[in-house]
Amino acid sequence: MKLLITLFCALGLSIQTYAQQDAPSPILFIYDASGSMWGQLDGKTKKEIASEVLATSVSNLPENQNIGLVTYGHRTKGDCDDVEFMVDITNNSKEKVKNAVIGINPLGRTPLARSATMAINSLKERNTKATIILITDGIESCDGNICDVVTKAKTDGIDFKLHIVGFGLKESETEQLKCAANAGDGKYYDASDASGLGDVLAEATTETVDDPSDNFSIYAVKNGKPVDAWIKVVKAGTNDEIDGARTYRDTGWVYLPPGKYDMIIKPLESTKIKGTTVSIESIKDKIGHQTVSFDGGKINLTTLNNNEGWDCTSKVKTQKGEVVGGSRTYGKPKIIELNPGVYDIEVMALKIKGLKNKFIIEDVTVEATKTVDVSHNFQSGIAMIGVKSGDVLVDAVVSIKTKETGENVAGSRTYTSDSSNPREFMLNPGVYEVKVSAVKKEYAGKKETFTIEVKKGETVTKIISF
Structure with a gap:
């Protein structure tokens, strides 16, 4: 009986102690x-x-x-x-x-x-x-x-x-x-x-006095100023979360047992830069610290046509082909902010038609806090295509394809207005095959095919008579 009482007392004590601890x-x-x-x-x-x-x-x-x-x-x-x-x-x-x-x-x-x-x-x-x-x-x-x-x-x-x-x-x-x-x-x-x-x-309310004392601090900055950032720490090489915090434009703290970890940090303001992951180690009886800078590098992109500023679209891609940035230039130098790395930049000239209105600038290296100047100069000439019958302007469909590949690159109508007949086509320098077909019934079946050469910075005019 004493043994049972002793066991029950011990069991009761352990339950009470557990409840108090819990x-x-x-x-x-x-x-x-x-x-x-x-x-x-x-x-x-x-x-x-x-x-x-x-x-x-x-x-x-x-x-x-x-x-x-x-x-x-x-x-x-x-x-x-x-x-x-x-x-x-x-x-x-x-x-x-x-x-x-x-x-x-x-x-x-x-x-x-x-x-x-x-x-x-x-x-x-x-x-x-x-x-x-x-x-x-x-x-x-x-x-x-x-x-x-x-x-x-x-x-x-x-x-x-x-x-x-x-x-x-x-x-x-x-x-x-x-x-x-x-x-x-x-x-x-x-x-x-x-x-x-x-x-x-x-x-x-979850960061309580019962938690182990935080032993690792994180400070996130951009351009020398603190930024609010979200932090998640996982075991190195896994997705097993250990702790997390926010910096709130100040120092964030986490508790990490001794070991190696991956710290995932994402800025919550003031930047288009994506988050980053850094490898850290927590050492027993030592306070750890990591300052993370979201200072990216910059690309100063200049797009030209015949040596003058030209409106283009751009896409910045990683070496794996992921699009991470880009913009229109509107004919002026454009700053694109990115994480440090090596990128390819695809630029496409607006209004210019042909086989060379798109270009990829390869292997552009972006370094933190630095600006790299990148430019591309497109080339173009003007083809003026008009259709007349005597002194009368004739509405016609104009189709243009390259002589080199036979690929259609441009097309439009001349209509019967002085503002569109002759019709202006901005094309890359090269040789083109042009097909002109009348639209109105009175010129039914009227068509003509001819070849023109477009040269850089020059205008070539061709007026067809039906």
Whole structure:
């Protein structure tokens, strides 16, 4: 009997221990209820947007997730001490948090440092850890520095992760907030609308204090400035995802066990450059870093006809034939931005007919941050084909094919207007066979075939008489 009791006790203890380990650490929201939350974005107040998005985020949390709520600025105007613990971190009711947020009336100031102090002190008093997520649409408006508060708390050994969401803030207002998030082992997120707020809260609520500490940072730049980029890390040579993040124009972090990985990075703004993949290695007990530049190279494409600027279409292809760029030149030099690599450029001259109105410029090497000049000069001449009967202009169909291959390259009608009879054809230099056939009944059966030679930069005229 003692043996059975002992076994049951041991089993009960192991189940209890497992349940405790399985329950996630609390998430504590610090919610902005300052007067500026009545400001509008896309026709709705920031208060409405934030409360709706936060309610959705809370609903998506695990059932066994404890959720607390600290609010500031909701009771008194101008009071820097207006900070309240509205929902304790021992709470496991999602409805309690959602109802509390909906009922908040924004009024006051933005005491970020004091709000963070209240939240962090609650963890110290309970000797527990938590993920703190601060949502603010403004900067500190009282006598405090949230970065100093968080830095000191970490020095004192308080265990927490702090994420900060700047809702509709300007870049110039984020320095102190980024400092605090970094000191709190978390991230600073920028959200400019409801969709952006939903995205960052979805990520912030999954990047919790229970996760291993991030040990690999990624910074993405273009032309020397940070860009928002999406990151996915997979085991080297596989599609097995290990971790992921976004940079939000700042440093993104992931956790990688020791080993070799492929890091897939795609820019989300400011560039037409496709993403890239780099090989990295995570080393035990070391913080890794990778700066990724999306600086591409450039092709300065110039298209000419008889040494003058000419409108052309262009396609830039990889060595495997994949089209990765291109544009119309409109007769002026055209900059095409690409990933570094070797490309073929297909250019086609507009208006020019013949066998040489398309050309492929092969093996163009593009290097990062450099511009390579590429040009092609087409050649053409003019053939003027007209049809008359005495002094009367005759409507006729004109068909032109090359003498060399017999391929039809141009055709049109002369009609009976001085503006189209003779009809102008712009052709590559060469010898052509021209067939002219009358259209009107009074000239039924009238036709003529002849040969002309078109020379570069010259005009040849042929008037047929029926």
